[in-house]
Amino acid sequence: MRVGVVTFPGSLDDRDAQRAIRLAGGTPVPLWHQHADLQGVDALVLPGGFSYGDYLRCGAIAAHSTIMSEVISEARKGLPVLGICNGFQILVEAGLLPGGLIRNDHGDFICRDQKLRVESCDTLWTADYGINQEIIIPLKNGEGGFIADDETLKRIEGENLVAFRYLDVNPNGSLHDIAGLRDESGRIVGLMPHPEHAVEAGFGPDTEVAMKSGTDGLAVFTSVLRLLVTA
Numbered sequence: 658m659r660v661g662v663v664t665f666p667g668s669l670d671d672r673d674a675q676r677a678i679r680l681a682g683g684t685p686v687p688l689w690h691q692h693a694d695l696q697g698v699d700a701l702v703l704p705g706g707f708s709y710g711d712y713l714r715c716g717a718i719a720a721h722s723t724i725m726s727e728v729i730s731e732a733r734k735g736l737p738v739l740g741i742c743n744g745f746q747i748l749v750e751a752g753l754l755p756g757g758l759i760r761n762d763h764g765d766f767i768c769r770d771q772k773l774r775v776e777s778c779d780t781l782w783t784a785d786y787g788i789n790q791e792i793i794i795p796l797k798n799g800e801g802g803f804i805a806d807d808e809t810l811k812r813i814e815g816e817n818l819v820a821f822r823y824l825d826v827n828p829n830g831s832l833h834d835i836a837g838l839r840d841e842s843g844r845i846v847g848l849m850p851h852p853e854h855a856v857e858a859g860f861g862p863d864t865e866v867a868m869k870s871g872t873d874g875l876a877v878f879t880s881v882l883r884l885l886v887t888a
Contacts, residue, residue: 658683658885660878661698663728665690665719669706670741670853677853678702681878690722700737700781700881701728703744705797705851715758715800716746725751737781737844737881742798745837745847754838754847755813756805761798762830770862770871771796771850772824773836776817780843781884783820785876792873793862796828796850803831803838803849816841821848852877 660678662685664671675685686698690708695701708719719725729751732738740748748754761767772793775786786792805813810832813819821837829849837848852874855861862871 658699658882659686659697660684660881661686661688661695661701663688663690663701663703663724665706665708665722667707667710668704668743670851671704671706673851673853674702674704674741677856677874677878680856681875681882683878683882688724690719690724693723693727695724695727695731695736698736699885701731701739703728703738703740703747704853705742705744708743708747711800714746714750716743716748716750719743719747720750729753732845735842735844737885738846739782739877739881740847741851741853742801742849745849746800748845748847753845754840755809755818756803756838758800758849759802759804760800761802761828766797766799767801767828768795768797769828770794771828771836773821773850774824776819776822777839777843779817780820780839780846781881782846782877783839783880784884785880791824793855793864793871794850794852794874795854795862798829798849801829801831801849803835805832813838820846821850
């Protein structure tokens, strides 16, 4: 299966996302922000970084880039899309996921291995997890605080649109400890932590078994590949 990874000016984790797709058994397809052709990919990843230098708001300019017109159109037709960190911000700015993301409540950039709880397995990107499974994947952001008005929060919780929730510590002041969201179809998911940095033993978070042995992020990528093959 072919999974596109979009590179914007300022993207940092596009190569990491490509590597994660390859390790999960898929074929990564690099895509450039100025192009409108998605090259017939089966799914798409918007990676982490600082697209367009985070000018205006994180993800605001990227959401209006040439390729995003096609991404939005295809996502609304059913193309599976994952947004990681800056990619999550882009999905929100593009109106594909609700709410907003603002400066961390403590004002500092944060980088840590973060414990999460999987809140929804009913998506193409989380199906290989168990409901309420606790995982650890890296987090690194300066503007990761999720916000929404009361009505939107009620809808998010009432329709079970939370995909991941922070555990033990809320690292950025996100309302309701929300670390990631899904859309109603389960085909679009965005999260602030970085699953692509926890896909190979020796390069992931520390675990009780061994240093750098955490691979909890790999299931994000195996999920979509498995379900697309069987669809």
